Amino acid sequence: MSLSIPGPSQANLFKPGYTSHDAEDGAVLRNIEACRAISQTVQTSLGPHGRNKIVINHLQKMILTSDAASILRELDVVHPAAKLLVMACQQQETEMGDATNMVMVLAGELLRKAEELLRMGLKTSDIVQGYEKAQEYALKVLQDLEVDRLQDIRSQSELSKALRTVVGSKQAGSEDILANLVAEAVLAVLPKNPVNFNVDNVRVVKIMGGSLQQSRVIKGMVFNREPEGQVKKARKAKVGVFSCPIDISQTETKGTVLLKNAQEMLNFSKGEEERLEATIKELYDSGLRVVVAGSTVGELALHYLNRFGILVIKILSKFELRRLCRVVGASPLARLGAPMPDEMGNVDVVETTEIGGDRVTVFRQEDETAVTRTATIVLRGATQNHLDDVERAIDDGVNVVKAITKDPRLVPGAGATELQLTERISALADKTPGLPQYAIRKYAEAFEVIPRTLAESAGLDATEVLSRLYTAHHRAGGAGATSDDVSSGGEDEEDTEEEEGESEEEEEEPYWTTGVDLFNESDNGTIDAVEQGILDLMSSKSWAIRLASEAARTVLSVDQIIVARPAGGPKPPGQNPNWDED
Known part of the structure; x- marks a missing residue:
């Protein structure tokens, strides 16, 4: 009697050449790994001190930038799960034009936390449920974090206030020049009803030579x-x-x-x-x-x-x-x-x-x-690559103006908003019964990645800065409420919030606007983001949270990947088998 060797389960199900990754052989964990790999690629480029990447695409064109959307556009990502994250990033780019990096980093971090939960023995359904609940709550909390709004979109100083942070995250050091350039160009073409503003009406012409200071806006x-x-x-x-x-x-x-x-x-x-x-x-x-x-x-x-x-x-x-x-x-x-x-x-x-x-x-x-009317920003600069990168920053700025016309609310930047979300969502986890509470807590912890990365890229000791931030933000939580109230998870969220509001009026500074100090101006590595004028658009933050959570949940709920063999015969031999692709 001969023993038959068991073949793969779907031996006669599909055409030959199919590969399949199952939940049993850790498909979820392998997907998470791929997604984390790609989010770590762009994580170091987050924020004004983000490192640049050089990507050389298949046409041997060199792209030097710290803009996550551009990096991901030039990388041909093949892994299907990682592609989901890239698609979320591109959606953010088309929708808001900014905070693409936040989508990538946050999604990667959410998946990393999910991996810890999976290893603890939670089911993916529990995690997905918890993440969903936490996301809803995060978007609700975000509404309360408004610190400022653009009163008059037609005033150049007001507009450049909102643009500074956006442009600064790509071109640190020259954000004031660029924000003013963008504001001037946008105001030159802003129609009577700002909602009809067309991004296409602001153009960029790059002329080599000179310095960025000589850039100017020409109407026409x-x-x-x-x-x-x-x-x-x-x-x-x-x-x-x-x-x-x-x-x-x-x-x-x-x-x-x-x-x-x-x-x-x-x-x-x-x-x-x-x-x-x-x-x-x-x-x-x-x-x-x-x-x-x-x-x-x-x-x-x-x-x-x-x-x-x-x-x-x-x-x-x-x-x-x-x-x-x-x-x-x-x-x-x-x-x-x-x-x-x-x-x-x-x-x-x-x-x-x-x-x-x-x-x-x-x-x-x-x-x-x-x-x-059209306005053209004439950019001057030393090298073509630098000019390209400045153009990307300006492009972000112009797209953000489109978003501002729909929703002018601003939240504190420099990682302050994220840390506050961590605090508030953790409080929700304390009140949630059952298994989802672990997922909610991990969801809260995932936001930590933003201030941590900002601190690391600014060359600060991230652990120390984070603990200082936590102290500052916790004082805000404990300002209105008594200490036992906080330890019991703040039984009545709304009460404590109202009391917070009252106590803020009595004390001079609100604590929850404390963020990471990127330009080492203070001794302890933290600053008040609002005083420094580091403000982010609320709408781009909420889109980023939404897209990152959706992407992470989608990746988690995949338990099997079935890949067909690519079409077309074997590639011809020779130097460049893909010669006909370009």
Whole structure:
């Protein structure tokens, strides 16, 4: 009698080549491990002192940044569980434009804590339940932590107050310059109803050389190239935008022309010249004085455009072309010929100026009430990589303005909000019966990771700073309530909160705004975040908490991963098997 070797359980279930990871062989723990690996990658980049990462993507382009969303976008994450976290981060990027790193770090930490619970013997369902309860409570507590709100979104100082922290987390040291630049640019294009603010209306043009201090905001669109022809300026002109080449029209079909002698050849080319001249005269007669070409401009066409005194500029990027159409109010034409009146746009000023040795062309609308206003931030800096990174910081700033128009509330930054959440959620855990209380406590502890990382990257002793913060925040909890009240978990949460409010008025400083001191200004490593003006947007925090918790719960509730064999045959041998992917 022969013993048969047991095969895998799904031997004949799927096509050959499937791999499956089961709960029995620790699928959950392995998923958690993968997620933690990726969250540790970006964890060191959190906050103003975050370290930069150099990512070299598959096209050998080097990206140097501390912006989590950019790092994750350039890394091709393959592991399916880790991909869930990356997707949560990208959602945060599209929704708020900021706090992507917080999503990643918080989700990674929540999973790390979940792993401890699993090893203690809790079931995933208990953990997921506890996390869900804690998340609800965290979002409720967050509402109470409002310390300030933007009274007037149209005031530059108010706006840059909210932007400083956002920009500072990417470009520490130059946050004041950048916050003012962004505020100025945004106010230049803010429509009557701020909710309609379009992020696309603030552009960035990077010009190498000079220093960041020389950056400035120019109202209008700036292209870093000069017009093709001899005409460099135009005022109050009609604009035509052509997405086709401006040149002798090629025939649709390949025609063969037999020329017998030189005279015929001259006549032939003369005919072409006359046709082109007629076309350009047609443009001139319709009132066009500025032509924007989305493709090539032929030599001959250029000659006639110069003769008629039409300014012509090439803009090869489709996005820029679309934006310019919005600014001047034109529609892009696919064939060369006189545009209809409604297809033409208007521009008040087109001029060529010089910025640091580079000639640039500015399209500007003088009319203050126009909805199509655009502002361009002209950035100066030493290296291309630095400029790219500053552009990312500005991009975050502009996106945050969009979020501010919806919800102007601010909470203290520098890790103060997170520590307060830790305190309050722990108090909830003390009052929760049953197994979920362990999960709620771990959920609370997970928030600790933010102040801890901030302290570590600022070169402080994290354990010491955290204990100081806890002391400060605990005094807040104990300020209104008596000590036995706190030890018994503060029987009535609402009472203690009301009393806290009263006691804050009696005492000078609220304690729960104490955060990590990143610039070593104080002796004990803690500062009052509100006094220092370190404020975060409440909405981006609540989105981050929501997305991180969702992602962590999703990863925890996966108990099996089944991977099919990738499609396509074996890769061809050679230096680069993926040559056709780019």
